[in-house]
Amino acid sequence: MKIMMFAHGGSLNRGCEAIVRASTSIIKEKINGAQVYLASDRPETDRIITRLDGIFDGSSREIPRYSYDWFVAAFKNKLFKDESFALGKIHENILKHIDSMDVCLSIGGDNYCYGEQPGWYEINRRVKASGKKLVLWGCSIGEEDISPKKLEDLKQFDLILARETLTYHMLKRKGLTNVQLCADSAFTMEKEELELPEGWQEGNTLGLNFSPLIWKRNPESQQAVKELMNHILHMTDMTIALTPHVIESGNDDYDVLQQYYEEYKQTGRVILLPNNLNAIQYKGYIARMRFFIGARTHATIAAYSNFVPTMVLGYSVKSKGISKDLFGREKLVLNVQEISDSKKLIAKFDEMVKEEDGLRKRLQTAIPHIKQMSYKAVEYLDKLVQ
Numbered sequence: 001m002k003i004m005m006f007a008h009g010g011s012l013n014r015g016c017e018a019i020v021r022a023s024t025s026i027i028k029e030k031i032n033g034a035q036v037y038l039a040s041d042r043p044e045t046d047r048i049i050t051r052l053d054g055i056f057d058g059s060s061r062e063i064p065r066y067s068y069d070w071f072v073a074a075f076k077n078k079l080f081k082d083e084s085f086a087l088g089k090i091h092e093n094i095l096k097h098i099d100s101m102d103v104c105l106s107i108g109g110d111n112y113c114y115g116e117q118p119g120w121y122e123i124n125r126r127v128k129a130s131g132k133k134l135v136l137w138g139c140s141i142g143e144e145d146i147s148p149k150k151l152e153d154l155k156q157f158d159l160i161l162a163r164e165t166l167t168y169h170m171l172k173r174k175g176l177t178n179v180q181l182c183a184d185s186a187f188t189m190e191k192e193e194l195e196l197p198e199g200w201q202e203g204n205t206l207g208l209n210f211s212p213l214i215w216k217r218n219p220e221s222q223q224a225v226k227e228l229m230n231h232i233l234h235m236t237d238m239t240i241a242l243t244p245h246v247i248e249s250g251n252d253d254y255d256v257l258q259q260y261y262e263e264y265k266q267t268g269r270v271i272l273l274p275n276n277l278n279a280i281q282y283k284g285y286i287a288r289m290r291f292f293i294g295a296r297t298h299a300t301i302a303a304y305s306n307f308v309p310t311m312v313l314g315y316s317v318k319s320k321g322i323s324k325d326l327f328g329r330e331k332l333v334l335n336v337q338e339i340s341d342s343k344k345l346i347a348k349f350d351e352m353v354k355e356e357d358g359l360r361k362r363l364q365t366a367i368p369h370i371k372q373m374s375y376k377a378v379e380y381l382d383k384l385v386q
Contacts, residue, residue: 001385002035003027004101005137006058006094007108007120010042012248014279015186015298017049019107019138021279022189022374024051030378037101039094048278058094060119087122095126103133103385109163109184110318112141112150121153128156133384138163138184138377140318143170151176159384161377164321180380183373184322186298187305191283197241199271205239206232207286207303209294210256211246214314220340221313227342228293228349229260233267236353240264241289242272245282245299253296291352297322305367309352309359313339326366331359 005024011017024036028051039058040046046055063070063086073086088095098104104127111117127134136157151174154160160179162168168181196202208229215222232240242261244253254275264270273285283302286292292303295313303310304326312319312333323333332352338344352359 001031001033001103002037002101003103003105004037004039004056004097005105005107006039006123007106007111008038008040008046008058009108010040010045010248011048011278012042012045013246013251014277014282015245015296015301016109017046018186018189018279018283018298018301019109019184020046020052021049022185022187023105023107023137023377024049025190026185026188026375026378027381030375031382037097039097056093056097060090061092063089083118084122084125087119088126091119091123094123098127098130098132101132103135103381105135105137106157107137109138110140110316112136112139112154113145113316115145116147116149117153121149124153124156133158135381135384136160138182140164140167140316140321141171142167142317145317146170146174154178159380161380164318164325166317166321166324180376181373182377182380183325183370184298184301185374185377186279186301187367187370188374189283189302189305190280191287191302191306192278192280193284193288194277194281196285196288197271197273199239199268200241201237201239202288203290204237205241205289207241207243207289207292207294207299207308208257208260209243209245209253209292209296209299210260210313211253211295212251212256214295214336214339215256217314218336218340221336224340224342224345225313226260226263228345229264229270231346231349233264233269238269238290240270241285242270243282243286243292243294243299244273244275245294245296247275291356293349304363305371307360307363307367309356309363311348311352326370327362 035053037054039056041059043055076082161182163184171179242257261272286302287306292308292310294300314336315333323330
């Protein structure tokens with residue numbers, strides 16, 4: 001079976017890397033002879049994922065102005081409101097590989113949370129027109145994200161795999177019959193433990209991840225996080241390890257965290273992890289933390305999957321759903337508005353510390369089941385193509 005993953009922006013987002021890396025591993029582990037290929041917007045960033053059978057340049061192409069294709073696209077759009085020709089040219093780097101594949105996996109996870117996606121709709125339509133199987137792999141979608149166009153697109157998938165129950169039940173309520181429940185593949189991803197940096201306290205280091213997305217959406221959260229750091233430094237003896245997880249230009253956690261580091265490095269209890277580690281290396285550090293506070297979903301998954309009590313900053317449907325599936329309810333998850341309130345941040349942190357043992361025991365019970373649900377995705381995929 002030849003499988004092509006697409007809708008992947010590149011592995012400088014270590015969460016995207018984690019999805020590709022872990023999904024490739026569990027597919028190859030459970031489906032004999034499976035070959036897995038990746039169409040990526042930034043293929044050069046994905047060479048670190050060595051189990052892939054091939055990496056294609058899946059980036060969008062521009063239609064040169066005043067070219068033949070430009071005139072055809074303009075004519076079809078103006079006269080018939082038909083963008084399919086233009087979209088086909090723009091996404092030709094992905095479309096040209098469809099015929100040689102058996103299954104196409106749309107792996108963006110939360111791609112459907114960001115408005116209309118006419119490019120993906122057109123790729124999906126052409127996958128189905130080619131007679132190939134089309135799968136939405138490990139998705140999260142909020143009810144507020146559903147539109148009539150998006151719902152019509154979702155209906156054409158042979159299989160939709162929702163990675164948490166909030167998305168699963170919402171899609172079922174919308175009348176979709178092609179939906180199954182799984183868990184994020186990254187729960188199964190291996191880890192690599194590098195040497196601990198100077199200043200790390202074994203068994204007493206807290207990880208803190210923050211993102212420019214949250215910073216921009218709620219500027220007051222910058223000060224609230226500083227007040228939380230002050231509280232941790234004054235009320236505990238823990239080291240804080242500032243932990244980037246997305247290092248893309250313009251969306252780089254390291255830029256935000258470095259500012260905190262410069263302000264607090266003189267305490268001797270704040271360290272900054274480097275920005276050149278891959279997903280399994282970050283997971284190796286996160287696994288050895290006592291607590292974790294994170295804005296990036298896959299950084300929190302790295303913590304959860306190693307039984308590290310975790311607090312989530314700036315929730316989305318994916319983080320709410322994952323927390324609910326782990327704990328039976330949303331636990332230690334704050335929305336974007338709440339994280340500008342330092343009193344709420346500190347209260348949630350104190351709650352996490354107070355319930356440390358119970359949280360760890362709950363994760364030790366829940367994670368084996370969640371990992372089984374990650375493998376369920378492969379079972380459903382295998383059944384689809386048999």
